Amino acid sequence: MWLTADQSRHHFSWKQLQPPPLQSIARVASPMAPPPPSVTVIDEARVAVPRPTLAAAPAPLKLSPLDAQWVALPLIQRVLLFDDVPAPFESAVASLRASLAATVARLLPPLAGRLVHLPDTGEVAVDCSGSQSQGGVRFAVAECDGADAARLAGEADHDVGFLERLVPVLHADALPAETMAVQVTRLGGGGGGGGVAVGVALHHAVVDGRSVWRFLEAWATACRGEDPWSAAPAPTFDRGAVAFPGGEELTRDVLRKHAPNLPVATMPQFLVEGRVNLSRRTFTIAGAQMHRLKQRVAGGLTASPAPPSSFVALAALSWVSFVRSKNSAGAIADDDEEVYLFFFIDCRGRRAAFDPPVGEGFFGTCISGCLAVATARDLLSGDGGLASAAAAVQAEVRRAAEDPLAGWEWMSLVGRIRLTRVVNMAGSTRFPAYEAADFGWGPPSRTELVTMNHDGQVVLVAAKGGAGGVQASVSLHPAHMDAFKSHFEGYLD
Numbered sequence: 031m032w033l034t035a036d037q038s039r040h041h042f043s044w045k046q047l048q049p050p051p052l053q054s055i056a057r058v059a060s061p062m063a064p065p066p067p068s069v070t071v072i073d074e075a076r077v078a079v080p081r082p083t084l085a086a087a088p089a090p091l092k093l094s095p096l097d098a099q100w101v102a103l104p105l106i107q108r109v110l111l112f113d114d115v116p117a118p119f120e121s122a123v124a125s126l127r128a129s130l131a132a133t134v135a136r137l138l139p140p141l142a143g144r145l146v147h148l149p150d151t152g153e154v155a156v157d158c159s160g161s162q163s164q165g166g167v168r169f170a171v172a173e174c175d176g177a178d179a180a181r182l183a184g185e186a187d188h189d190v191g192f193l194e195r196l197v198p199v200l201h202a203d204a205l206p207a208e209t210m211a212v213q214v215t216r217l218g219g220g221g222g223g224g225g226v227a228v229g230v231a232l233h234h235a236v237v238d239g240r241s242v243w244r245f246l247e248a249w250a251t252a253c254r255g256e257d258p259w260s261a262a263p264a265p266t267f268d269r270g271a272v273a274f275p276g277g278e279e280l281t282r283d284v285l286r287k288h289a290p291n292l293p294v295a296t297m298p299q300f301l302v303e304g305r306v307n308l309s310r311r312t313f314t315i316a317g318a319q320m321h322r323l324k325q326r327v328a329g330g331l332t333a334s335p336a337p338p339s340s341f342v343a344l345a346a347l348s349w350v351s352f353v354r355s356k357n358s359a360g361a362i363a364d365d366d367e368e369v370y371l372f373f374f375i376d377c378r379g380r381r382a383a384f385d386p387p388v389g390e391g392f393f394g395t396c397i398s399g400c401l402a403v404a405t406a407r408d409l410l411s412g413d414g415g416l417a418s419a420a421a422a423v424q425a426e427v428r429r430a431a432e433d434p435l436a437g438w439e440w441m442s443l444v445g446r447i448r449l450t451r452v453v454n455m456a457g458s459t460r461f462p463a464y465e466a467a468d469f470g471w472g473p474p475s476r477t478e479l480v481t482m483n484h485d486g487q488v489v490l491v492a493a494k495g496g497a498g499g500v501q502a503s504v505s506l507h508p509a510h511m512d513a514f515k516s517h518f519e520g521y522l523d
Contacts, residue, residue, distance in 0.1 A: 067176030069195040069215060076166035077127055077212075079135045079142040090155035091140060092148075093235060094272040096377075097395045098284040099441055100234035101145070101154055102295040106242055107197040107480040110228040111217075113179035115471045119216045122226055123171055126214055126469065129253035134167060137248055137258060137265055138393060140236055142167050144206040147293035152282045154292065156209065156236055168211040170198055179217040179225020183475035188310035188503075193480045197229030205293040209233045228469070229480075238395045239457055240376060245393075247466035254470045263391030271388045272396060274438075288441060308485055309511040310503065312478065315344070317498030319522045323347060326521070330417025331424075338420050340459040340500055341490070342427065345371055346419035347521055348488045348502065349402075352453045353409045355506070355513035362451065365407035370447050371423060373400050373455040374440070375430045383434035399440025401447070402426040416521065454487045459500045463491035478503055 093101070115122055134142045142165070143158040177192075198211035210232045217225030232242060244265065248258035259265075274280050289295050315323070324337040327346060331338070338346070349371045356362040362369065374397040377383040378390055388396055402425070408418040430437070437443050444452070457479070464473040479489045482505040493499030506514055 067174050067192065069172050069174045069192075071170050071172045071213075073171040075169060077131045077134075077142075077169045078166050079131050079139075090146065090148075090157045090159075091143075091267055091269055091394075092153050092155045092278065093281055093285075094269040094395070095274050095281050095284050096272055096397065096438060097235045097269070098154065098281050099288055099439070100395065101285065101292075102289040102297055103234060104297055104481050104483055105200050105202060106230075106232045106234055106237065106239075107194075107199075108230055108242065108246075109193055109196045109478055109480055110246075110467050110474040111179060111183045111476040111478075112226045112228070112469075112471055113183050113217075113475040115224065115226045117471065119224070119226065122469075122471075123214050125253050126212075126228065127169060129469075130167060130169070130212065130249055133245075133249045133252045133258060138245055140267055140393065141210040141232070141245065143209055143236075145202070145209060145233060145235060147205040149293075151278070152285060152292070153278065154205065154235070154285060154289075157206070168198065168208060170211070170213040172196075172213055172215040174215055174217050174227075177217040177225070179227075180475070182217070182225075186312050188312070188478065190306055190308075190310055190480075193478060194306075196227040197480050198231045200231045200233060202233060203294070203296045205295055207233065207295065209236045226471075228467075228474075234395070236394065238374075238376075238397050239461065240378070241393050241395075243461050243463070243466055247462070250467050250469045254468065263389060265393040266389055266391050267393055269394065271384065271386075271392060272394070273384055284439070307508070308482070308505045309508040310482060310505050311511060311515065312501060312503045313515075313518060314493050315500045315502065315522060316493070317496075320344075320498050320500060323522060326413070327416055327420045330413055331421060338424065340498070341455075342420050342423050344459065344488075344490060344500060344502060345373065345402075345423045345453075345455050346416055347518060348455065348504070349404075349419045349423075349453050350409045350415050351514045351517035351521075352486055352506075353406055354415075354517045355510040356451075357406060357410060358513050359510055361507075361510070362406050365405065365410065367406050368447075368451065369404055369406050369409060370452040371402040371419070371455060372440075372444060372452055373402075374398065375400050375427075375434055375437075376458075377434050380431075380434050382432060398430070398434050399437035399443045400426050400430045401437065401443055450485070452486055454484050455490065456487060457490040459490050459492060461491040463501065464494040465492070465496065 139158040140156045143156045146157045196215050198213040200208055200211055213229040215227040251258040320340055324343045327343050328337040353369050377396045377398055378388045381387045402422040404422045409415040463477045467474050485507045487505040489503045491501050493501045
């Protein structure tokens with residue numbers, strides 16, 4: 031999520047951030063196109079989560095400075111599509127509900143908690159005690175008779191409006207606010223088998239991307255009747271591990287800056303409304319294509335004889351394709367203009383970030399911002415542009431390894447740049463989006479992050495089937511998507 035700084039007062043203005051309206055270029059549905067399938071919620075209740083097996087529920091978890099930046103920003107909504115679930119829908123729902131309760135109670139109590147405002151101190155915490163009203167996890171069951179699950183899973187272009195109907199919306203505009211909700215939707219009707227969509231919404235002040243996949247993997251493993259953490263570190267929640275100089279006062283300062291009206295935490299509507307007008311497309315890069323891309327990038331890197339990582343190669347490819355698509359449309363006309371690529375680095379396990387380092391089992395937000403910078407000319411020069419982009423990303427990765435927390439207040443970092451010139455890379459080529467989400471019916475046919483909010487956002491996960499493949503989902507101005515696709519796929523041939 032992007033903010034723009036008012037440097038004279040050292041705080042942020044949503045009005046400065048708001049991009050130009052997209053109405054003039056928004057996609058217009060064909061008059062002959064059928065209406066989108068309707069989704070009807072047929073049941074909504076709260077999954078009662080027993081108190082943890084610990085002697086007592088964890089004390090309220092006060093947010094760290096890393097968490098606090100997300101209190102009034104868009105949530106994480108992800109959908110998992112299964113086009114052929116052999117179990118009857120009612121049985122699948124019952125298994126999902128029971129395993130969710132067991133997983134959260136035993137391992138992840140913050141996901142059944144509430145974000146609460148502590149007016150005496152001005153802080154925000156996660157209350158895991160169950161003492162707040164409406165305890166447990168909101169769990170909705172829905173049906174959509176008009177959806178073809180296999181077609182939906184196979185389409186490269188996204189129907190954003192329909193995907194949004196397959197995920198729940200968290201009630202988070204004011205505290206106390208829920209931290210997670212679930213929606214399970216039957217696709218195609220019928221009493222047995224067929225397609226199922228599992229949608230989750232999680233508050234970004236409680237989880238980052240790595241935590242999301244740890245939760246989904248634990249839930250899926252429990253649904254299969256196995257031990258979720260038999261081969262992984264047990265989750266920990268202590269925000270004291272994320273130790274900043276200034277401690278709680280620094281967190282309060284972050285909250286005053288980015289959520290000044292607490293307990294009201296209303297998210298700016300343009301961050302939600304604008305994304306419906308953006309084009310969305312998913313690219314699947316096979317392992318062999320990734321290998322060729324890395325070799326192609328390595329051929330132009332004079333300072334690094336070794337092939338780049340999959341992340342660096344795809345970041346460079348996305349960045350170059352973005353700049354060239356904008357340049358061909360006249361949106362980036364000045365070759366001397368700076369262009370940017372923003373991404374997050376995981377601070378777990380990094381002694382250069384925290385000493386002692388935050389453990390690999392930390393469940394929360396533990397990411398810091400990184401910003402690679404180049405000129406448009408650097409990225410427009412044939413194959414040399416790809417190498418220039420990769421070199422800039424590698425340099426920022428090296429800098430972040432030496433000083434991971436230099437960009438921890440990432441909202442200020444991006445507040446100094448033009449948002450129409452930035453690619454926002456999210457996710458990771460290592461997130462096991464398909465392997466981890468097998469609830470006993472096999473891996474999903476498709477999984478997507480629904481909350482892609484920006485022109486120039488790219489979300490990475492490991493592709494279905496492994497073997498080094500990567501799924502890259504792109505959100506872009508509609509007028510620029512075809513050119514982006516041409517450049518992106520052209521480098522993969």
